[in-house]
Amino acid sequence: MTQSQSRSGTMTALTPQMQECIAACMDCHSMCEETMSSCMQKGGQAQMQVMRALMDCSETTRMCADMMMRRSPMAAEMCAMCAKVCDMCAEACMSMPDDEMMMRCAEACRRCAETCRAMAGAGM
Incomplete structure (x- = not known):
């Protein structure tokens, strides 16, 4: 899962930055699903x-991780x-500051947004 094919057909490893972003996306995806269930x-x-x-x-974080992996x-x-x-x-979750799950979700969203911004700027 940490490798993909380059245009020439050879396998190239995902960069540590990509791996971090994929992990943040999947963490955020899971947190959003758990938060919806809790609600x-x-x-x-x-x-x-x-x-x-x-x-x-x-949905967006799952798709983003999938696109990076391939x-x-x-x-x-x-x-x-x-x-x-x-x-x-994150902003929507912050509208419910008394809900611990919402605050945890907002934090996961912020972490994911930060890593995604970095990857978007890297141009992959």
Whole structure:
């Protein structure tokens, strides 16, 4: 999983920066999924804006990690979009400051956004 094919067909290892970003994306994806589950278990009326942000972030981070692992030519652009989605999700989670799970999710989103911004700037 830490290797991919270059254009010439030879296997090249993912850079440590890419591995860190993939791990941050997958951590954020998992955290968003857990947070959505927690919201549903608690019942009540979860804010739709927050739930949409969690869903968008969960899907975007998973797709971003997948694209980096397969060395998609669109990975840098996906990382830039992923950073924006993660920032929006972190802000949405911060709207519920008394919820520990939301605060943990916001932190995971911030970490992911930071690594994705770095990867988008690296141009892969």
